[in-house]
Amino acid sequence: MPPTSAAPAGDTRTVQAVCPHDCPDTCALHVTVADGRVVRVAGDPEHPPTNGALCTKVSRYAERTYHPERVLTPLKRVGRKGEGRFVPVGWDEALDDIAGRLKAIAARGPDAAQAIQPYSYAGTMGLVQGEGMAARFWHKLGASQLDRTICSNAGGEALAATYGAKVGMHVEFFAESRLILIWGSNPITSSVHFWNVAQQAKRAGARLVCIDPRRTETAEKCHQHVALLPGTDGALALALMHELVTHGWLDDDYIERHVEGFEKLRERALAWTPERAAAECGIDPGAIRELAREVGTTRPLSIRLNYGMQRVRGGGNAVRLIALLPCLVGAWRHRAGGLLLSSSGWFRSARRDAWLQRPDLLEGRRPRTVNMSTIGDDLLREASPDFGPRIEAIVVYNSNPVAVAPESAKVARGFAREDLFTVVLEHFLTDTADHADYVLPATTQLEHWDAHVTYGHVYAMLNRPAIAPLGQARSNAEVFRQLAARMGFTEPCFADSDETMAMAAFDPSRVKLDELAKKGWSRLAIADAPFAAGGFPTPNGKALVDAPGCGVPDHLPNYESVRSAPELAARYPLAMISPPARNFLNSSFVNVPSLRATEREPVLEMHGDDAAVRGIADGDIVRIFNDRGSTLARAVVGTAGEGAGKDAGRARPGVVNGLGVWWRKYGRDGTNVNQLTHQRLTDIGRAPAFYDCLVQVERAAAPAAGPAA
Numbered sequence: 110m111p112p113t114s115a116a117p118a119g120d121t122r123t124v125q126a127v128c129p130h131d132c133p134d135t136c137a138l139h140v141t142v143a144d145g146r147v148v149r150v151a152g153d154p155e156h157p158p159t160n161g162a163l164c165t166k167v168s169r170y171a172e173r174t175y176h177p178e179r180v181l182t183p184l185k186r187v188g189r190k191g192e193g194r195f196v197p198v199g200w201d202e203a204l205d206d207i208a209g210r211l212k213a214i215a216a217r218g219p220d221a222a223q224a225i226q227p228y229s230y231a232g233t234m235g236l237v238q239g240e241g242m243a244a245r246f247w248h249k250l251g252a253s254q255l256d257r258t259i260c261s262n263a264g265g266e267a268l269a270a271t272y273g274a275k276v277g278m279h280v281e282f283f284a285e286s287r288l289i290l291i292w293g294s295n296p297i298t299s300s301v302h303f304w305n306v307a308q309q310a311k312r313a314g315a316r317l318v319c320i321d322p323r324r325t326e327t328a329e330k331c332h333q334h335v336a337l338l339p340g341t342d343g344a345l346a347l348a349l350m351h352e353l354v355t356h357g358w359l360d361d362d363y364i365e366r367h368v369e370g371f372e373k374l375r376e377r378a379l380a381w382t383p384e385r386a387a388a389e390c391g392i393d394p395g396a397i398r399e400l401a402r403e404v405g406t407t408r409p410l411s412i413r414l415n416y417g418m419q420r421v422r423g424g425g426n427a428v429r430l431i432a433l434l435p436c437l438v439g440a441w442r443h444r445a446g447g448l449l450l451s452s453s454g455w456f457r458s459a460r461r462d463a464w465l466q467r468p469d470l471l472e473g474r475r476p477r478t479v480n481m482s483t484i485g486d487d488l489l490r491e492a493s494p495d496f497g498p499r500i501e502a503i504v505v506y507n508s509n510p511v512a513v514a515p516e517s518a519k520v521a522r523g524f525a526r527e528d529l530f531t532v533v534l535e536h537f538l539t540d541t542a543d544h545a546d547y548v549l550p551a552t553t554q555l556e557h558w559d560a561h562v563t564y565g566h567v568y569a570m571l572n573r574p575a576i577a578p579l580g581q582a583r584s585n586a587e588v589f590r591q592l593a594a595r596m597g598f599t600e601p602c603f604a605d606s607d608e609t610m611a612m613a614a615f616d617p618s619r620v621k622l623d624e625l626a627k628k629g630w631s632r633l634a635i636a637d638a639p640f641a642a643g644g645f646p647t648p649n650g651k652a653l654v655d656a657p658g659c660g661v662p663d664h665l666p667n668y669e670s671v672r673s674a675p676e677l678a679a680r681y682p683l684a685m686i687s688p689p690a691r692n693f694l695n696s697s698f699v700n701v702p703s704l705r706a707t708e709r710e711p712v713l714e715m716h717g718d719d720a721a722v723r724g725i726a727d728g729d730i731v732r733i734f735n736d737r738g739s740t741l742a743r744a745v746v747g748t749a750g751e752g753a754g755k756d757a758g759r760a761r762p763g764v765v766n767g768l769g770v771w772w773r774k775y776g777r778d779g780t781n782v783n784q785l786t787h788q789r790l791t792d793i794g795r796a797p798a799f800y801d802c803l804v805q806v807e808r809a810a811a812p813a814a815g816p817a818a
């Protein structure tokens with residue numbers, strides 16, 4: 110189905126679009142098309158959150174779209190799984206074969222379609238090309254369902270348990286704050302528009318505090334950097350509460366009216382003196398006291414919490430504690446006070462999910478659910494009464510699990526199963542696509558329709574195609590539409606076009622559709638200070654200390670840390686976190702030459718003391734290892750304020766930073782940091798604990814040659 114608004118040859122025009130990536134900023138794009146080709150992708154100057162600017166990565170979106178390695182025809186495997194050897198085939202041949210294979214599995218019995226596993230995440234966050242037509246297809250088929258936990262589920266469920274939904278402050282009002290805590294987030298890398306707002310506040314005299322084990326670009330530019338050990342945020346939050354209680358810095362009136370269960374929290378906080386928390390967090394008690402005084406006495410106080418801090422065993426509890434902090438001091442009374450982790454819950458009633466996804470097509474069937482974060486184990490699992498059937502077919506779209514899922518040796522082994530039928534809808538031959546039986550060429554955001562919600566602001570967004578699909582690329586929705594026809598699904602919803610779905614994705618009583626169509630975006634009507642007088646979307650309107658299913662939040666130490674697992678730490682004494690490299694977006698853009706040239710190669714940042722005792726010098730190739738595997742990286746060694754190289758001094762003692770997420774095939778030994786991470790899940794939300802990971806590091810025998818590939 111060719112998009113209706115592709116530019117005809119011979120003219121130049123600007124098309125209104127949306128950045129599809131998994132980023133809280135969800136920018137509005139102006140795409141300039143000349144002679145049918147995209148020549149420029151720029152930020153929409155009228156859209157307030159975008160304010161005319163894009164990050165470096167998406168400014169290069171045309172480079173990614175016209176990349177010579179784009180997959181532009183359907184491909185069929187000829188080599189072994191994982192080898193990445195394919196031959197082009199026609200769409201009809203590929204789709205007939207795929208539909209035939211899926212049909213054969215589903216035909217074996219009433220629940221047999223559960224052996225078919227969809228696997229998708231946020232390669233595009235679009236409602237149509239994400240779980241739109243695809244969801245309809247899976248529901249009708251009765252395929253296994255997917256628990257989409259890999260990123261934000263610990264924090265998301267924790268926030269919803271506390272406030273009733275994933276809701277928070279408006280990003281623009283951070284500009285008026287006097288104290289901003291940037292907690293578990295590196296916005297210069299991952300949310301540059303928020304960083305611009307924080308700088309406005311800083312120029313107006315606000316104090317900025319960064320809470321992050323890594324001395325990030327962001328931490329460097331804040332007034333205070335609290336470089337705590339990974340997974341100790343809950344202890345820090347409790348000690349801050351200890352100080353609020355003992356110094357009388359609480360807003361008793363706000364607590365009385367709008368917080369339920371504070372007494373239980375008060376008791377718990379009193380057990381966490383700054384000294385006790387400081388020992389747990391590996392920081393100085395003076396830093397906690399200093400921060401507590403600021404939190405207790407500065408208004409408005411705002412917290413930009415982000416998902417970096419919830420990728421540990423106790424991530425959910427930590428988010429619940431931090432989310433309660435602004436309630437205890439009444440920060441929500443002011444529009445520049447409160448907390449923002451996610452704004453996606455504001456869209457709950459604005460998006461027409463039931464229409465888009467059609468769960469009613471299940472017709473009472475209740476297929477099993479597989480957690481995307483344990484796909485490594487699950488692909489290797491045999492049939493059992495607990496698990497259900499062995500996974501026989503997997504269809505991957507908008508995700509690159511072989512690179513991004515934890516414990517990737519197992520993930521790669523699972524995808525290498527010769528008896529697994531694998532279809533991957535992709536732009537490129539990623540590590541995952543290399544394992545496919547069929548790779549189907551997908552359109553990019555410049556080539557298809559979509560509608561978007563966001564988790565960093567409150568504008569509903571519309572993406573129009575700027576150009577016709579390149580080569581034989583087809584949108585995800587079109588592929589599922591065609592598969593549905595071949596499966597014999599006759600419901601009229603399988604004939605809805607991408608454009609129809611995009612235009613009907615929002616509820617007209619909540620989103621101004623005429624404005625959306627005209628400008629490409631429309632702001633939801635939400636109060637400036639939504640919880641100034643309470644009114645949290647919980648059943649009783651109060652923020653909940655003792656939430657059903659979660660209890661009273663507490664600090665839960667990591668699965669793997671020197672303090673919580675001393676025996677393991679005797680062999681693997683360093684905590685490894687693997688936050689994103691600035692020029693990649695998860696594993697997207699790793700194959701864009703200009704961006705990969707900037708990141709150069711996989712690196713491991715180490716503190717000078719940790720390097721010295723291992724005889725490691727800056728620039729050495731090191732082997733990072735634990736019981737799950739090993740990977741190679743170039744060491745970037747530094748001690749804060751000194752050392753060589755642009756990234757010197759980013760690691761604190763005891764913690765190493767392995768920046769992600771590289772494609773395995775660009776790694777020195779065909780692996781990446783996820784070779785070391787594990788599949789144990791967080792306390793709340795069944796999410797991965799990527800940053801709860803002990804390792805050892807040694808100088809590799811290999812000489813320090815140039816980057817691989």
Ligand SMILES: Nc1nc2c(c(=O)[nH]1)N[C@H]1C(S)=C(S)[C@@H](COP(=O)(O)OP(=O)(O)OC[C@H]3O[C@@H](n4cnc5c(=O)[nH]c(N)nc54)[C@H](O)[C@@H]3O)O[C@H]1N2
Nearest residue numbers: 293294295299323339340415416417418688689693694695
């Ligand atoms: N350039 C770029 N932008 C991105 C992404 C990307 O890959 N690249 N990813 C996108 C996605 S999918 C997401 S989910 C968001 C993520 O957005 P953020 O959560 O803001 O992500 P990060 O930049 O990963 O910031 C996480 C920070 O948390 C720190 N951290 C790690 N462990 C802990 C801990 O235990 N406690 C505390 N306090 N801090 C910790 C890390 O050092 C890192 O600096 O960003 C999005 N934006």
Ligand SMILES: Nc1nc2c(c(=O)[nH]1)N[C@H]1C(S)=C(S)[C@@H](COP(=O)(O)OP(=O)(O)OC[C@H]3O[C@@H](n4cnc5c(=O)[nH]c(N)nc54)[C@H](O)[C@@H]3O)O[C@H]1N2
Nearest residue numbers: 230231232233260507508509513534535551687695696697
């Ligand atoms: N060690 C470690 N691992 C991590 C993280 C970390 O910080 N450290 N971060 C985690 C986080 S926060 C996340 S969100 C996950 C992200 O994991 P994923 O959601 O898998 O994200 P990407 O790696 O960006 O892969 C998305 C893929 O979708 C493809 N794609 C984009 N648009 C389309 C489209 O329209 N159609 C189709 N068919 N394909 C499309 C892209 O080409 C890309 O290959 O990774 C997680 N993994």
Ligand code: SF4
Nearest residue numbers: 128132135136164167
């Ligand atoms: S990745 Fe984020 S900052 Fe960059 S263009 Fe997309 S939404 Fe904007």
Ligand SMILES: [Mo]
Nearest residue numbers: 131259260261
């Ligand atoms: Mo994410």
